[in-house]
Amino acid sequence: MAAAEADRDPPSALRAEFLNFSAKDTAAVWASASDLQQDVYHHLALYVPRIFCLGPNVEEQREELACQLLLLAPLEWLLLGEEPSSGLAGLQEKNQPSHLCGHVFRVGEPTYSCRECAADPTCVLCMQCFLGSVHKDHRYRMTTSGGGGFCDCGDAEAWKKGPYCQKHTPKESSRYSEEDPVAQLPPEMVARSCSIFSILLKYAVDMLTWDQEDQLPAGLQPPERGDTYYCMLFNDEVHTYEQVIYTLQKAVNCSQKEAVSFATTVDRDGRKSVRYGDFQFCEQAKSVIVRNTSRQSKPLRVQVMHSSVVAHQCFALKALSWLGQIIQYSDGLRRILCQVGLQKGPEGENSSLVDRLMLNDSKMWKGARNIYHQLLMNSLLMDLKYKKVFAIHPRPLHLHTPLSVSLSVCLSVCASRLQNDYVKDDHDREFSITDLSVQMFTVPSLARMLMVEENLMTTIIRTFVDHLRHRDLQGRFQFDRYTAQQAFKFGRVQSLIGDLKYVLISRPTEWSDQLRLKFLEGVDAFLELLRCMQGMDPVVRQVGQHIEMEPEWEAAFTLQMKLTHIISMIQEWSSTDERVLIEAYKKCLSALSQCQSGLADGEQPISLSLAGHSVDTFRYQVSQDKVSIHLPLCRLLAGLHVLLSRTEVASKFPEQLPLGELSPPLLIELPLRCLVLCAQVHAGMWRRNGFSLINQIYYYHNVKCRVEMFDKDIIMLQAGASMMDPNHFLMIVLSRFELFHIFSSADCRKRYREANKDVVQQNNTLIEEMLHLIIMVVGERFVSGVGQVEPFDEVRREIIHQLSIRPMAHSELVKALPENVSVTLVCVTGRGLYELRPEWNKHFNLYFHHYSRADQSKAEEAQRKQRRQNGEDTGSLVNLLQCDVLLAVEGAVLQWAVEPSGGGWTESMLQRVLHLVGMALLEEQQQLENSSTEDDISFNYICKITRPGEAPSTSGSVLALLESLQNAPHLEVHKDMITWILKKTVHHKGHSIKILKTASEKTVVRDKDKAERKRKAEMARLRREKIMAQMSEMQKHFINENKELFQQSLEELEASTSAAAETSVSQVCVGPRRPGGVEHRQLVTCILCQEEQEVKGHGRAMVLAAFVQRSTVLSKNRRRVLPGSGGWSLFETDISATHTDQSEQPKLVHDDDGVCVCRYFEAVQLKEQRRQQRLRGHTSYDVENGEFLCPLCECLSNTVIPLLLETWLKTTSQQIAALHAAHRKKPFSSSVSEMITTFSMSTYKVGLKVNPNEQDHRVPVLSWSTCAYTIQAIERLLMDEEKPLFGSLPCRQDDCLSSLCRFSSSCWTVAPPTTVHKHFIGLLAALVPDSQVENTPCILDIDMFHLLVYSVLSYSSVHSLDQSGRSVVDSAHLHLLHLVTVAHMVQILLSSTTEEVCMEQDSGGSEEEELTCQLYDSLRTHLDGVLPEVSSGWQLWRCVKAGVTPFLRAAALFFHYLNSTAPPADLLVPGVGQWEALCSYLSLPSNLLQLHHSHRAVLEPLIHRFPRESNRLIELPEDYSVLINQASSFTCPRSGGDKSRAPTLCLVCGCMLCSQSYCCQTEVDGEDVGACTAHTFTCGAGLGLFLSTSAHTRARTHTHIYTYTHTPLKPYPPVLYIPHLFSVSAPASRRGNPLHLCPDRYRKIERLWRQHGVAEVIGHAQEANQTLVAIDWQHL
Secondary structure: OHHHHHOOOOHHHHHHHHHOOOHHHHHHHHHOOOOHHHHHHHHHHHHHHHHOOOOOOOOHHHHHHHHHHHHHHHHHHHHHOOOHHHHHHHHHHHOOOOOOOOOEOOOOOEEEEEOOOEOOOOOOEOHHHHHOOHHHHOOEEEEEOOOOOEOOOOOHHHEOOOOOOOOOOOOOHHHHHHOOHHHHOOHHHHHHHHHHHHHHHHHHHHHHOOOOOOOOOOOOOOOOOOOOEEEEEEOOOOOOHHHHHHHHHHHOOOOHHHHHHHHHHHHHHOEEEEEEEOHHHHHHHHHHHHHHHOOOOOOOOEEEEEHHHHHHHHHHHHHHHHHHHHOOOOHHHHHHHHHHHHOOOOOOOOOOHHHHHHHOHHHOOHHHHHHHHHHHHHHHHHOOOOOOOOOOOOOOOOOOOOHHHHHHHHHHHOHHHHHHHHHHOOOOHHHOHHHHHHHHHOOHHHHHHHHHHOOHHHHHHHHHHHHOOOEOOOOOEOOOOOOHHHHHHHHHHOHHHHHHHHHHOOOOOOOOHHHHHHHHHHHHHHHHHHHHHOOOOOEOOOOOOOOOOOOOOHHHHHHHHHHHHHHHHHHHHHHOOHHHHHHHHHHHHHHHHHHOOOOOOOOOEEEEEEOOEEEEEEOOOOOOOOEOOOOHHHHHHHHHHHHHHHOOHHHHOHHHOOHHHOOHHHHHHHHHHHHHHHHHHHOOOOHHHOHHHHHHHHHHHOOOOHHHOHHHHHHHHHHHHHOOOHHHHHHHHHHHOOOHHHHHOOOHHHHHHHHOHHHHHHHHHHHHHHHHHHHHHHHOOOOEOOEOOOHHHHHHHHHHHHHOOOOEOHHHHHHHOOOOOOOOOOOEOOOOOEOOOHHHHHHOOOOOOOOOHHHHHHHHHHHHHHHHHHOOOOOOHHHHHHOHHHHHHHHHHHHHHHOOOOOOOOHHHHHHHHHHHHHHHHHHHHHHHHOOOHHHOOOOHHHHHOOOOOOOOOOOOHHHHHHHHOOOHHHHHHHHHHHHHHHHHHHHHOOOHHHHHHHHHHHHHHHHHHHHHHHHHHHHHHHHHHHHHHHHHHHHHHHHHOHHHHHHHHHHHHHHHHHHHHHOOOOOOOOOOOOOOOOOOOEEEOOOOOOEEEOOOOOOEEEEEEEEEEOOOOOOOOOOOOOOOOOOOOOOOOOEEEEEOOOOOOOEEEEOOOHHHHHHHHHHHHHHHHOOHHHOOOOOOOHHHOOEEOOOOOOEEOEEEEOOOOOHHHHHHHHHHHHOOOOOOOOOOHHHHHHHHHHHHHHHHHHHOOOOOOOOOOHHHHHHHHHHHHHHHHHHHHHHOOOOOOOOOOHHHHHHHHHHHHHHHHHHHHOOHHHHHHHHHHHHHOOOOOOOOOOOOOHHHOOHHHHHHHHHHHHHHHHOOOOOOHHHHHHHHHHHHHHHHHHHHHHHHHHOOHHHHOOOOOOOOOHHHHHHHHHHHHHHHHOOOOOOOOOOOHHHHHHHHHHHHHHHHHHHHHHHHHHOOOOOHHHHOOOOOOHHHHHHHOOOOOOHHHHOOOOOOOOOOOOOOOOOOOOOOOOOOOEHHHHHHHHHOOEOOOOOOOEOOOEEEEOOOOOEEEOOOOOOOEEEOOEEEOHHHHHHHHHOOOOEEEEEOOHHHHHOOOOEEEEEOOOOEEEEEEEOEEEOOOOOOOOOOOOOOOEEEOHHHHHHHHHHHHOOOHHHHHHHHHHHOOOOOOOOHHHO
16 A cells, blocks of 8 residues: 555646646647547546546546546647637537437436327427427326436427427428538538547547456556556446445455445446555455355456556546537537447448447446447437438448438347347346337337348347247247246346337338338247247146146246237237238248147047037047147237238138138137136146146236237137037037036936035036136127227227226226227216216126136126116127037036036026026027018027927926026026026017916016015014014113112203303303312223222322324424433423324223233233244334333323323312421322323433433423423314314323323422422513523523413422412413413514514504504514504404414313313304404403513514414425426435435425435434434434335336334325326326326325324234334335
8 A cells, every 4th residue: 555655646746737737738739740649648648547546535526627627628629629618609509409309318207108199108208398299288198217218309200290399399490401510510620520539439439348457558558657456346236235245344344334335336336446555455355355255146246457447447438428518519510429430440340439339338337338328329319310221331331321220220230249248247228238229129210121121020039039048849948947047047138029029119001022021021030939939838737746846937927928019019010911911820820730730649539429419529638638828829820810800801812811721620729728727727626736827827817918818719719619610619618628428428417426526516617617618709709800899899898897896996997907908988986986887787798708706706796786776687609509519508507407406516507508598599689680581590599499408418498497497496596587588588489378378477476476575574674673662671671770870960961061051151261260170080990900990199090001202293493403401491392292092982001009001011021022033023013112002902102191180170289288298198199100200201201312310300391391292283283174172182182181281280299399490480580580590581482382381380389389279279370371371472473574564454443453553562662663663453463363373272272171171162163253262261351462561571583483383294296297307306415416216205394315225324323224214313303204206116106105103114005196087098008197196195194194193003004914024114
């Protein structure tokens, strides 16, 4: 280190040399130089090592200044030929910038895309352009940027209409488009700029791609080389923060804080020097780092680099940034820089400077990548002027070449190599050059040009396939044996699928022969990919024992979900051109035929016969052979097959289609196997295969995959069934379901029924699933191309069936819909839920193919309920309904149902059969209605169901079986359906005698049923009346037996009612006129031991569970630190607030000398000690801080309030006298005194955050402050919610205030009397001057209600000296109230603003106004005219009345609970005319100015206004994009201007914080905490509410509240920003809906905060969720 320091230049010598340097002279020398590059390199070699990297600590300001003066200024002089500031201003003035906005998005910045006008979803606008465009009035989507993209405003290809905002609308577009911006520059400047840009860009590329650690390129060797090195640590995405921090502490011997700083910088910039010195010193640190990080994975990348190399790399980044700034002044300079960057070098292909940068992208660190990516976007990607076909790179380029196209060609040519580098790299894609593909491949003209010229589609697909080389013997992908490295590689190579999605995102409107050729070549490559997926991950049913290890299944489904969009896009592209569709269909059919060529080989051929029909097939059983759920080739063919019908290509060009090659049995084989697998899983036959198969079945039906999996399988079955004989189709279905033997043999069913119950149950489930499949194949024709419907009908039907389950919220409905749908939603209820209109109920289908079993049950129940309320009754594919095989199956099931005790059938089975019969009848009815002649009728279902069954079934016809089942008592639930079927049959067939007879019998039976139900209802009514009469008789008997008790209660009630009526007019709560309370015995029950006890001062203590917390709800100076004991003031008011638990009834705990309470708390402590360490402690309370849960309702508590007598004042004199008597008897028992001390210590400990100390003089003050603060907070809440002052509080708050006031009045009894006396003297001296009291506060510094409470409660200790009676106490309280009220009026007058008091009124003044003016004039006299002069007192009186009202309301609450005086009736109802009642209740005149008397006060400048209002949460913007735009602009205060990854907004004060990051962690009380946690101690007294706007939260479009309470930081579930229900249609994706603030939810959170109920609600939530894993929330 000594040698390193000696090599540095003396600072004074450097400063002297810098002062003598002239940038102008240096530029002049360079201008005349013969070899400019050599001179510039010599200059850089001389100065760069002397400016950058001079030691371990970087002086950024000095480096920036020296770099600008010594390095960049000469370049600017040389480029401009004049003084840089004036030259750049001239360039900017003459520049005609591009109409393309080009605003580069920051991380987290909001972006907007119009759903109606955007060419594709990647076309976005910045916030400024969006607000100035026509799209703000359209349907749009809002997302947040991951950083790196730019605004597409001005790009005509990106928008169908409205490509320009108001700011970027071109004014002279025709002239500008013809002019070359380079031609507008002087020729000399063009030549100089070419030279400078070439030298500087080459220098930057050389240094950023330099791989030697201690040598420099030629020409850059410094004159003097020192032995100074840096140990440079590079970032990777493998090692965690904790690993890096631990390693650095060992390697470089630094503190944890320094290691955290190092790790944060490495993660942000990509590299950081962790040691500076000679080579050996740095090499030692490198070896330690490599050794410690190579044990479980590859080691951290560490290099020991010479300081001169690091210095030149730092300046290379500065040079690239400078180039990006310079080209902003002139579009011509930008063109020249692009030309220089793309010029081919002497090495040949891929030798341009841009090529070198891109090909070495994975070798650079994160900071270097970000800077040169930014330069590429500001230069090459900003050229959209000349969109024409040009010579393919690497031919020589000229200035008129479309430069963005050139970059696209470079990227496509190098795509394979760049992707290979990205796969091997470990950085996220956002830091890779491959991430720029979205900027080019989404431009339709560029994408199609690259597809034609560079075969881009085929290149991407084959590159993707080449990376997935792990396959089985059949060439299928195999993921179950992937290593961790292969899995990591697979995750990164999936980005190629995203590139392919960008290429195909915009469908062509015009096709060329070359485009058709290249697209079909891409289809061939894609079919090769699907061929490798066809049949992958096959499964075999596990028999005997359970599978030992769950196989890997997620990778295959991940690949399937990634390719879902690609498959859909290929189908969309094919649908736009008939020739392409035909060729794609042929290729897909050929590929599928190759895969199925060996499908039936080796299988035993069999022949099946049933109902007079036979079919040849082969033997295959899903339960025994291999089966796969992955069939992408079959499903792609199904999609193309539908397109042939939808586009009418099949009817126009039948000769071009290979219809003869189609084999319907083979087409349906694989999809049918997959559906049978699902049925067998539902039947429980595959339970030994574990959860992997269950998960596959789940995703097979899930909305994420079902469009290209389950739905396509149904379509393929429909296509095959339409081309086959329906009897043959059903026999193959029966065979694959392994049910053929059941329906083909008469006695087989009986034999199986007697054999094994499990087998019977499995067969029953399989029959149900098979019938359900037939229903879906026949009935689910709501697909464009299968049925005569439009895409809109498909989506509408989906919504109808989702809302048939239940009314849904917007987000819930969107999740249930497939992507890429757009339809106006049906109806919205007043509860914010979408609800189905009644007229759409007729479209409900119980067997909707997207219903799960749970959905089906819920929908059926909902429909039954609705119909009970409304009084309602319930092509070629249709030939399946009337085929002989299906009729045989239906007849067999109906025959089984005739035997109720057989056990071989289920109600679901019968229900499905009835549904199929009903479908057939409706189909026949439709044909009858639409046919004109009898020849048009091809569906004769009724005729077939009247025929008797054929062998092997010898039963009667289906219709006869239905007639026999109609009146079956065990089929009551299906009776309506059977009756409806028979009624439909009668309607179609005519009124035959037999049917009429059946119908008449049905009517008679129905009448009998109605009579029977009526008789039962009458019997139930009589029974209820008898029971009620018996209960009434028992009540009367009980009252007679306890007549004395009831008589006493009635007398007390009448007495209290008459007393309230007499005193309702003149009721007062303070002063000598206060009526004496009636002494009542108060009996309470302990909830722990259930013992009943009377509340007595000398009895055993009864307590209420309570929670004490610090609060800043009323604070006007949140960040003020409370002084210590020495600097303590009596008038500290922002201390604490107290609330009881959330119960409706008080929770009373019996404390027999501390037994019940102490035993309970000790039990809680022992329980926590026994808790296993792996649970890491409880999540809802902290025992170490004295917290516990209420033993009855489990509400969070940390203290108890003793329950004292209501008529305590009646015995106050005796208690005080006893206190000073000779025998020293205490006024309370030891149990009560102990509980008083306990609560006093709780308020003291929580309020001041100190350890308990009973002798501290602040203990009683904290108890009084808790009482005053709680009353103030509740009064403000009642006022804001417009509730009456009395009678509106719940029982828990009423009990809390009552106990709190009585406790506060008695807490002085456990404190030293002299301490309380001194407090009273100090309090009184604040209003009445006392020469012996020093440092009295300014009157404007005092909260008068706190002063009133303190004075009244402390007066009891003074009164104990003379042992006077109650009247003296009441008089003193009244005088104190009068004195404080006048002082408060003075405060209000002094703090009124000039505008308020100077307003005039023409009318004459009242007595109140005159007295107010007199008091105001007196104050002006004392202040020597500082207050403004007023001519009218009406505004003064208005200010006084409005300001003093909250004080009077709080005082009324205080004296009401203190003296237990009933309030007047006027204060029990809300209203504005309560002034007189309030003043009368407090023994005050309605004209408060009559209390005015002479007084003195020290007046100082205004501090804050009165009354003391409670705070509110900050105002949030209504539009969510405004909020995230603010968050995206927030920079981390400790990361050198870097954008915060997780900005979080404090809802209490509006401060933006950097959370979830190591960079902003601080130490609080010896513990490392995050920024949010530290902020709560200064802003919210330990409680905070934070709105998270991090990228993770935005991705879900959820903005959550996080609350920090006394223990950890916890999430609070309500989402504040939601989509507007009435303004948004069903979105095209699950994200991106415009979000708006929900005022109701925000008000609910604010109300919870102002009620001090946050900790309690969170505690309840955490206690209910026992599965929550403990997280170190304090680090947020």
